[in-house]
Amino acid sequence: MNLDTLTGGYASLIKYGIIAAAIATAFGYTYHLGSSHTAAVWSAKYEKREAEIAKATAAETSRQAQANAQAKAIEQQRIAELEAANQALEQLIKEKSDEADADPDRDRPALSSSAGMRIDAIH
Template structure:
């Protein structure tokens, strides 16, 4: 130590304390960085797992919505076909009743005949 004191002009103890303080700061910095890196890795893993779960749930919901829409469209198409068939049957019935009304000998009377009333009621 005396040779260091002679070499540095009496500042050997100050240099040694400075080196010790530097070593303590380096150890604390390394420990902080290692702990931060470990925590960062843990939180990154949790974040990635959460993102995967959210993506999976989103895809499941989109699939469910697509299936529900397809089912609703199929039901709608079936109902439209039923309505078109009902409409065609009603138009045919109206045409038949109109033809019957044209052939009715009492069609020019000012009041409804019994057959006219039955034809009108048949449409409802």
């Protein structure tokens, strides 16, 4: 029996339809593979970018922490220097005050030369 007789003369049309459907399926599958590949490529690029941003953020945070620690160390050193200078000045003032108390001319209405020298030593 002939296929044309069975299909009422539409055998060629059915054959071309099946071929067209197979071609359309092949194109659709190829398109799907291409879009999946594109999505995977963009996903990899995004993940790489996010990793680079995280790495840069961690590096900047570390740099800032180091800069802050260094600034605090310098600050502590400067505070220690100022405290030492302040203690030395307080000691000098105490010595000059003791000298002034021991000065026999301390009750004079004018400053003696030794009193002027004591005042100048503080400056």
